[in-house]
Amino acid sequence: MKVSAAEAARALDLNNHTIAKLLDAHILVGPTSASGRRQGVYVTSLETAQSVPPTTLARGDVAFHVGAAESDTNPAHRRTYAGWHAMKSLAVSQGDRRRAWGGVWNMTEDNADGLGGHAVCSVGGFIVDVAKVxxxxxxxxxxxxxxDLADPDDLAVSRYRGRRFSGVGQGSLFTFG
Ligand SMILES: [Zn+2]
Incomplete structure (x- = not known):
């Protein structure tokens, strides 16, 4: 059983662009044709996504909105890829996983230095990782x-892990709480 990408977008209150990103990151899963063309979203996958409870960003925390894992060819960044992917990210060490989204961000010194809380990694609003700054x-x-990211506090884990933000605007790279 599957639904179209447009139906999934309506059900999750997201746009088609975000649905494509969620499919790229394997947060949503759907059937593909023999030639690899996408053919919607499995109903079970959509239902799993719909059951994810909401949360909000706490004051002093930051959310990074990333896309599906893609290569970072700059060796100075010491990461094999940037972004997140349900299988690729869990196949690497925690350090590598965090390096894939813990940098490199175009933010002012004030913004970056003022953060003393937690950092959350989201794909299309779905929180996939959380760490302490x-x-x-x-x-x-x-x-x-x-x-520089470390293991999160229990409070942050319970606030963020397995949850999603609503209303993440397309094109926003990070959000401050
Ligand atoms: Zn750099």
């Missing part, structure tokens, strides 16, 4: 902000 530094090659 231990500090920030400037990437030597591009001067963008890179976060």
């Amino acid at each position: 231990e500090g920030t530094r400037r990437c030597p090659c591009c001067d963008l902000a890179v976060f």
Whole structure:
């Protein structure tokens, strides 16, 4: 049983672009044709996504809105890819997983240095990882902000893990609580 991408978008109150991103990251799963063309979203996958409870960002925390894993060819960034993918991310170490989304972000020094809370990684509003911000530094090659991330506090885990944000605007790269 499957529904169209447009039906999934309506059911989740998301746009088609975000549905495609969720499919790319394997947060939603659907059938493909022999040639690899997408043919909608499995109903069970949609229902799982619909059952994800909502949450909001706490004051002092930051949410990074990433796309599906893609290669980062800059060796100075010391990451094999950027973004997130349900299978790829869980196949690597926790450090590699966090490096894939903990940098490299174009934010001001004030924004980056003012963060003392937790960082949350979301794909289309679905929270896929959470970590405590231990500090920030400037990437030597591009001067963008890179976060040093550590294991999250229990409170942050219960607030964020397995939850989703609603109303994540298309194109927003990060949100501050
Ligand atoms: Zn850099």
